[in-house]
Amino acid sequence: MTNRRSGHVLLGINVLVLGYLPAAWKTPLLKKDSFVDPDYWSSLGKTAERGTLDALFLADGPLLGDPAYDANPIRLEPTVNWGQVAAATSRVGLVATASSTFNDPFELAERFLSWDHQTGGRAAWNVVTTRGVPAARNFGLPDIPFRDDRYERASEFVDVVRALWESAATSDDVHHHGEFFNVDGRLRVPPSKQGRPVIFQAGGSPQGRALAGRVAEGVFAAELTKNQAIEHYRLVKGFARDNGRSPDDIKILPGLLLSLGSTEEEARRRSDELHDAGPSSYSIGWLSQAIGYDASKLELDEPFPEDVLGPLKDPQSFLGSIGFRESIVAQIRKTNPTVREYLKQTRYTGSGHAGFVGTPEQLADHIEDWFHGGAIDGFNLQPDRLIDGLAVIVDELVPILRRRGLYRHEYETETLREHFRAASPTPPF
Amino acid sequence: MTTPYLALGLAGPHLVELTGNRALLSRWDALPVAFTVLGIDRVDGSAPAAVTLTSSAVGATLAGSTKYGRFLITTTPQRDHPYNIARRVASLAHLSGGRSGVLIGVRDAYAPEGPKEAPAWGGAGLGGGAPLNAQTAYDAARAVRALEQSWPHDSIVGDRDTGILVQSNRIVHVDIDNSFSIAGPLNAPEPATGASVIAWYAATAADTPPVSGDDPIELVLGAAGSVPVVELGKEPPAGGIEGIVLRAGVEQSVADLLDTAERWLADGFAPIEPGGSLRAALNLSAPAPLPSPARAAFPAPKPHVSL
Numbered sequence: 016m017t018n019r020r021s022g023h024v025l026l027g028i029n030v031l032v033l034g035y036l037p038a039a040w041k042t043p044l045l046k047k048d049s050f051v052d053p054d055y056w057s058s059l060g061k062t063a064e065r066g067t068l069d070a071l072f073l074a075d076g077p078l079l080g081d082p083a084y085d086a087n088p089i090r091l092e093p094t095v096n097w098g099q100v101a102a103a104t105s106r107v108g109l110v111a112t113a114s115s116t117f118n119d120p121f122e123l124a125e126r127f128l129s130w131d132h133q134t135g136g137r138a139a140w141n142v143v144t145t146r147g148v149p150a151a152r153n154f155g156l157p158d159i160p161f162r163d164d165r166y167e168r169a170s171e172f173v174d175v176v177r178a179l180w181e182s183a184a185t186s187d188d189v190h191h192h193g194e195f196f197n198v199d200g201r202l203r204v205p206p207s208k209q210g211r212p213v214i215f216q217a218g219g220s221p222q223g224r225a226l227a228g229r230v231a232e233g234v235f236a237a238e239l240t241k242n243q244a245i246e247h248y249r250l251v252k253g254f255a256r257d258n259g260r261s262p263d264d265i266k267i268l269p270g271l272l273l274s275l276g277s278t279e280e281e282a283r284r285r286s287d288e289l290h291d292a293g294p295s296s297y298s299i300g301w302l303s304q305a306i307g308y309d310a311s312k313l314e315l316d317e318p319f320p321e322d323v324l325g326p327l328k329d330p331q332s333f334l335g336s337i338g339f340r341e342s343i344v345a346q347i348r349k350t351n352p353t354v355r356e357y358l359k360q361t362r363y364t365g366s367g368h369a370g371f372v373g374t375p376e377q378l379a380d381h382i383e384d385w386f387h388g389g390a391i392d393g394f395n396l397q398p399d400r401l402i403d404g405l406a407v408i409v410d411e412l413v414p415i416l417r418r419r420g421l422y423r424h425e426y427e428t429e430t431l432r433e434h435f436r437a438a439s440p441t442p443p444f
Numbered sequence: 445m446t447t448p449y450l451a452l453g454l455a456g457p458h459l460v461e462l463t464g465n466r467a468l469l470s471r472w473d474a475l476p477v478a479f480t481v482l483g484i485d486r487v488d489g490s491a492p493a494a495v496t497l498t499s500s501a502v503g504a505t506l507a508g509s510t511k512y513g514r515f516l517i518t519t520t521p522q523r524d525h526p527y528n529i530a531r532r533v534a535s536l537a538h539l540s541g542g543r544s545g546v547l548i549g550v551r552d553a554y555a556p557e558g559p560k561e562a563p564a565w566g567g568a569g570l571g572g573g574a575p576l577n578a579q580t581a582y583d584a585a586r587a588v589r590a591l592e593q594s595w596p597h598d599s600i601v602g603d604r605d606t607g608i609l610v611q612s613n614r615i616v617h618v619d620i621d622n623s624f625s626i627a628g629p630l631n632a633p634e635p636a637t638g639a640s641v642i643a644w645y646a647a648t649a650a651d652t653p654p655v656s657g658d659d660p661i662e663l664v665l666g667a668a669g670s671v672p673v674v675e676l677g678k679e680p681p682a683g684g685i686e687g688i689v690l691r692a693g694v695e696q697s698v699a700d701l702l703d704t705a706e707r708w709l710a711d712g713f714a715p716i717e718p719g720g721s722l723r724a725a726l727n728l729s730a731p732a733p734l735p736s737p738a739r740a741a742f743p744a745p746k747p748h749v750s751l
Contacts, residue, residue, distance in 0.1 A: 040602065040609050046602075047600055047601065047609070048600050048602070048633075051538040051539075051632065051636075053507065053538070053539045056539070057508065076631075077527055077631070079595070079615070079630065079741070082609060082612055082615075083608060083609065083610055083611075083612040083742060083745035084608065084609055086609060088631065089631065089633070090632060091531075091534075091535040091538060092500075092528075092531040092532045092534075092535040092632075094501060094504065094532075095500055095501075095503070095507075095532050095536055096504075096535060096539065098500075098503075098507070099505075099507045099508035099540075101504075101505070102504070102505050102508025102509035103509075116570075117525070117568075117570075118525075118528065118568065119525075119558075119568040121555055122523040122524045122528075122555070125498050125554070126498040126500065129497040129498035129501035129502070130498070130501040130504070132497060132501075133463060133497070133501050133502070133504070133505045149627070152626075152627035153527045153627055153628065154527060154572065154625075155572045155624060155625035156571075156572075196567070196569050197567070199556055200556035203456065203492055203494065203554055204495065204496065204497055204498070205497075
C-alpha cells in the first residue's frame with residue numbers, strides 16, 4: 016500500500032563528463048575536446064536551470080583511468096569546474112566530490128567554503144574515501160589504506176572540516192587533536208549565503224552509511240530495486256534519527272542511468288546504438304572491478320558460479336564498492352542469468368546504479384512510484400549522453416512532473432540547502 | 445629599452461570585493477594590464493587580513509564571469525599537494541582559455557603549519573610531508589609543470605572511425621621523486637594554450653628559487669625578481685624592469701587600485717591588450733617538453749571493433 020506524499024521530489028543530474036556511456040563523445044554535436052570546453056560546461060548549467068533542477072553532481076578521484084575510448088575518466092577539478100559554471104548560473108546547486116584520503120582538511124575546508132561563498136550558497140561537498148592504487152601512487156603511498164582506516168579517517172576529516180567552517184562564522188580558533196589530524200587555527204573566509212556547504216555521502220558500505228547518518232545532508236545511493244531502496248532509505252534515515260537528527264535533514268537520491276526516447280522502441284534503439292558504438296571489453300572490465308573477480312575468465316554462456324556470488328573473501332582489500340557489489344549480486348541471484356545475458360541485461364537495467372530505458376512519461380511514472388513508495392527523496396539522473404539527453408529531462412520529463420504536482424514551476428528558494436529543505440518531508444517509517 | 449608593463453596585486457579582502465561587484469569585474473576585465481595576482485598577501489610574508497578566499501575559487505569565478513582579464517592564482521604546498529595543485533591549475537587554464545597561471549609560494553599566511561617534522565603537506569596525516577622551505581615549494585612547482593605536460597593536448601584525436609578518443613599511449617607517468625613522490629599522469633590534458641605560466645615571489649635574494657636543469661619558474665615577482673611589487677600610493681621604480689605589480693594594501697579598495705592603474709597606463713606603462721593567454725601576453729616561449737623516454741601510462745589503443 017502506498018501513502019501519497021506531499022511536496023516535490025529532488026532532481027539532480029550526475030554529470031559523468033559527457034554521459035555515462037563511453038561512446039557519448041562520438042556525436043557530431045560535440046567537439047573532440049568538449050570535455051574541457053568552458054562553453055560545454057556552462058551550457059549544461061544553463062540547461063539545468065531552465066528545468067529548475069536542484070543540483071548537478073560531479074564524481075572525482077585524483078587519478079587517471081585510460082581515456083582511450085571514453086571521456087569518463089577525464090576529470091577537471093570539481094570546485095574549479097563548478098566554480099566556472101556557478102558564474103554562468105544563479106540557482107542550480109553544485110555538488111563536488113572530493114577525497115577525504117588525499118586532501119588536507121584545512122585546505123579542503125578553506126577551498127570549499129570559498130567556492131560556496133562564490134556560488135552564493137549553492138555548493139556541496141560529496142565526501143568519498145577513494146579507491147585504487149593509482150591514486151595512492153600520486154601521493155607517495157604504495158597502496159591505499161584499508162577500508163576501515165579510510166572511513167575512520169573520513170569521519171575525523173569531516174569533523175575537522177565542519178569545525179573549521181564553524182570557525183569562519185565565529186572567528187574562534189579550532190583546536191583539534193585527533194588520531195589523524197592536529198589543527199590549531201581558523202578560516203578567514205566569509206560564511207556563504209547558506210552558511211557552509213551541504214555535505215553529501217556516496218558510499219554504500221556500513222561505515223559509509225554510518226557516516227551519512229551522522230553528518231550527511233544528502234546521500235547518493237546505488238539501489239537497484241525498489242525494495243532495496245526502501246530498506247536503504249529507512250536504514251539511513253534511521254541512522255540520522257539515532258544521531259539526534261530529523262530524518263528530513265538527510266535526503267536520499269539514488270542514481271538512475273537513463274536512455275530516453277519519445278517511444279520505448281526509440282529509447283531502446285538509442286541505448287543499443289550508443290552501447291554498440293562503445294568498446295565491448297568495457298562491460299567485462301566493469302563487471303570484474305565491480306564484483307572483485309576477473310570476469311574474462313567466466314564462461315559467457317554459463318550462469319555465474321557460486322564462488323563468484325558468495326561473500327567477499329577479503330573485504331578489506333576489495334577495491335570495488337561494497338554497496339554496488341551487493342546490488343549486483345542480489346540482482347543476479349534473482350534471475351540467475353548467464354554471464355552474457357547479464358551483460359546484455361545491464362544495458363537496460365543499469366550497471367551498479369539502476370538503469371532506465373523508456374519514455375519521459377514512463378520515467379515520471381517510475382519516479383512517482385518510488386517517491387510515494389517511500390524509497391527516495393529524489394533521483395540523481397545519469398543520462399547516457401548529456402549534450403542532447405539533458406534537454407529531454409528539462410523540456411519533457413520536468414513538465415510532466417510539474418503537471419502531476421511533483422515538481423516546482425519556478426525556483427522558490429536560492430541556496431542548495433534551501434532547495435533541500437523545501438522538498439517533500441520524509442514519510443512515516 | 446622596453447616600456448614596463450603593469451600588473452596588479454590583490455590581497456584577501458580585495459578578492460571578496462572584486463568578485464562581489466559586477467561593475468568592478470567589468471572594469472577589471474577591460475583593463476590592459478598583464479595580469480592580476482589573486483591573493484598576493486597569502487605568499488608575500490604579510491600577516492593574514494581579516495578575510496580572504498582560496499585563490500583557485502576566485503580564479504574559477506573570473507574564468508566564468510569575465511572574458512579578458514588574466515590572473516595568477518597563489519598557492520603553497522603548506523597544506524596542499526602538488527597533484528591537487530596541478531589539477532586546479534590545469535582546470536583553470538582550460539576553463540579560462542589560458543588566461544591563468546600560478547604563483548607558488550613557500551608559506552601560506554592563512555594556514556597553520558603542519559606537524560614539526562613535516563610542516564609542508566604533513567598536516568594531511570598520510571605519513572608524507574616535507575620541510576617548509578624554498579626547496580619544497582620549488583619541487584612542488586616542478587611537479588605541477590611535469591604533471592601539466594604528462595598528457596599532451598594533441599593526443600586528443602576524437603577519431604569516430606577507429607573509436608579512439610585519445611591516443612592514450614602518449615600519456616606518460618611523471619615518476620617524480622623529490623620532496624614529493626608522484627607517479628602521475630594528471631587526470632586532465634595539457635591546456636590547449638600549453639602548460640601554465642609558473643611564477644615565484646622573492647622579496648630578497650634569499651628568497652630566490654633554487655635552480656635546476658628543468659627550471660619551471662618563468663617569472664619572479666618581488667624586489668629580488670624582474671617584476672618588483674609597488675605599494676599603491678608609492679611611485680614606480682625608474683627603469684630597467686620588465687614590469688611592476690601594483691599592490692593595494694588591505695585598507696585600500698579595488699576601485700582605488702583600478703583608478704591608479706588607469707592613470708599609470710595612460711602615463712607611460714605599456715598597455716597589454718586584454719584577452720588571450722597569459723603566456724602570450726608575457727611573450728614567454730613554450731616550456732621544454734618532458735624528457736623522453738618517459739614511461740607510457742597506457743597501452744596503444746586499438747581500433748574498436750563491434751561484436
